[in-house]
Amino acid sequence: MATKAIDLLFILGSFELRGRYQRSMSIIQALPEEAVKIRVLSANPPPSLAEKIGRNSIYVDPYLQVPILSRISARFIKREYLKNRPDLIDIQHRHMHQLGSRLAREIETPYVLHLHDIPPADGQFEVDLRWCRRIITVSDSIRQQFLNQTGLPEELVSVVQNGVSIPREEDLQPILPEDRPPVIGTAGPLEKEKGLNHFLWAAKAILEKHPDVLFLIAGSGPEEKSLRQLAEELKISQSLTILPHLENFRQVFQAIDLFVLPELRQGSKLILLEAMAAGLPVVSSDIDGVAHIVDDGVTGLLVTAADVEELSTKLHELLIHRHQAREIGRLGxxxxRENFLASKMTESMLSIYQEILKTNRPSEQ
Structure with missing residues (x-):
């Protein structure tokens, strides 16, 4: 007799082009249909989601993350999922935990929660131990910090590393060819903690030695205007392109030679994996969540966060020693391919879902 497919409700919140949502989409896209029936609750699902699971499996509520209005939405959401209760709820980010855990209680359904960073220690984040079956972190360092902060049982918190698909060899672009100017790029949400102002200051330093180099920032966010203003002040606007409103970064990786991750704090770092999978030499801030990805000097280069001089020096070295840059890209x-495949990430998540549903009863805590 065939095993019944798991009826799984993903709570995504508002879709944005950032690592945690790309991770969610990767899992959804790769979960086998015969093993998992997927439904999604989202404020603004991307078009590609309907292509995968069908529009009837998506509940759209634009007010999910709007204070006050989200409380009204919660009543309709409860009614929707009481009619056809899922086996398990997967809350894809801590910002949706309050709504997701409340729904879990009201329809008496277990849930899992993904953590891409450490919740603030302000008492506002509280796990419902009656219905929470697993907390998934994206790295060992986040798991350990979270356990130290909360004192939760170790068996409740698991690590499922990010994973990405590997582009075909024939789809890769040559790195630092001699017949065109080098392009140095970065990608992600345009926010202060992404360190993009330091990227621009490093760009100014690079242009003093390599005036033909071009720079690319791909992404949208609240810092776009201030980044354009800073580029004007630094007199590098003619060498800089900012590309907002993208649905993914695959084409960006085909346009650049060196990838920079100038972030100031820990996070999921999926964008770093995607750049390395595309064969790009990477230079990244040495922050939590990166050291287990980048072997400094071998699969990439690490620099002190916010250190513009060190960043520009490392980029200069790669521009001068192009063979070394290509080798770093190849090894990365x-x-x-050996450690961060999307298929491995999805297999780990499916195994956790199946393990949880072997005993689908609330705990006595």
Whole structure:
């Protein structure tokens, strides 16, 4: 007799082009249909989601993350999922935990929660131990910090590392060819903690030695205007392109030679994996969540966060020693293929879902 497919409700919140949502989409896209029936609750699902699971499996509520209005939405959401209760709820980010855990209680359904960073220690984040079956972190460092902060049982918190698909060899672009100007790029939400102002200051330093180099920032966010203003002040606007409103970064990786991750704090770092999978030499801030991805000097280069001089020096070295840059890109791609495949991430999540549903009863806590 065939095993019944798991009826799984993903709570995504508002879709944005950032690592945690790309991770969610990767899992949804790769979960086998015969094993999992997927439904999604989202404020603004991307078009590609309907292509995968069908529009009837998506509940759209634009007010999910709007204070006050989200409380009204919660009543309709409860009614929707009481009619056809899922086996398990997967809350894809801590910002949706309050709504997701409340729904779990009201329809008496277990849930899992994904943590891409550490919740603030302000008492506002509280796990419902009656219905929470697992908390998934994206790295060992986040798991350990979270356990130290909360004192929760170790068996409740698991690590499922990010994973990405590997582009075909024939789809890769040559790195630092001699017949065109080098392009140095970065990608992600345009926010202060992404360190993009330091990227621009490093760009100014690079242009003093390599005036033909071009720079690319791909992404949208509240810092776009201030970044354009800073580029004007630094007199580098003619060498800089900012590309907002993208649905993914695959084409960006085909346009650049060196990838920079100038972030100031920990996070999921999925964008770093994608750049390395595309064979790009990477230079990244040495922050939590990166050291287990980048072997400094082998699969990439690490620099002190916010250190503009060190960042520009490392980029200068790669521009001068192009063979070394290409070798770093090749080894980085091999490292991702061996350790960070999307298929492995999805298999780990499916195993957790199946383990949880072997005993689908609330705990006595």
């Amino acid at each position: 791609r091999d490292h991702i």
